[in-house]
Amino acid sequence: MQASCHLKIMLTVQCCWKELMSVLTPLFRPIGQLASMAAITVALVAAGSSPALAAAPASDPEHGMISVTGNGQASAVPDLAVVSAGVEVTAAAAADALAAQNAAAAAMLAAIRSRGVAERDIQTQGLTLTPIHDYQTNSQKPSSYQASQWFGIKVRNVSEAGSIIQAAMEAAGDAGRINGISFVVEDRTALHEKARSEAFKDARSKAEQYAALSGKSLGKLLSIFETNGGGAEPASADRAEMLDTPVAPGEVASGVTVDMTYEVY
CATH class of the missing domain: 3.30.110.170 (Protein of unknown function (DUF541), domain 1)
Incomplete structure (x- = not known):
């Protein structure tokens, strides 16, 4: 009786094991396939990378x-002349010096404009009114005043630079001053x-x-x-050269x- 019961239990366990394996086997099969594929991939990468590494050129010590x-x-050849010109006047009173400077500067500007120089090409670069002291008398009071104004003038037709300078100096009279001229290529x-x-x-x-x-x-x-x-x-020219109109x-x-x-x- 006991042997019969023992046999029945073993048969039951075997039956359950077969059923359990029939369920689990399909689940583990993809994992096995992935493992095999990974192993194959690693092998291929190792085989493929070895030649590339071997072919890498070493640094040449001869370089x-x-x-x-x-x-x-x-x-x-320059296409622009830049003239520095102005006026300078000295008078006993500050108001007289400034008034004389104003008149000379206005005459100079009128002459420059009449020669075709555009407003955008004329720029005041300095304007001063300075007291002058006589240091021989040690007086604190100025002996006179000097007023001046300087202009930067762009002459785009270089060949006319000399005639424009001449006209400006004639208009300003004794108050006219030339500080210099330079020739440039604008661009x-x-x-x-x-x-x-x-x-x-x-x-x-x-x-x-x-x-x-x-x-x-x-x-x-x-x-x-x-x-x-x-x-x-x-290219440039100093003041002495500019006293002659040709440039x-x-x-x-x-x-x-x-x-x-x-x-x-």
């Missing part, structure tokens, strides 16, 4: 660098670009020469730095300097 400086200049972009191009060519030529002298070949450009440039150097504009020059570094191998 080096050459640093050079290039200079470039460009010039052009210096193209001039500066040309100078930069010349500086680049100069630096490149030097680098090629140094590479050849070193028995190496010139490689890629690693860096370039513009150290100065941008401003044109105007000589000459040329305006712009310079650029670049520092460049190349690879050599």
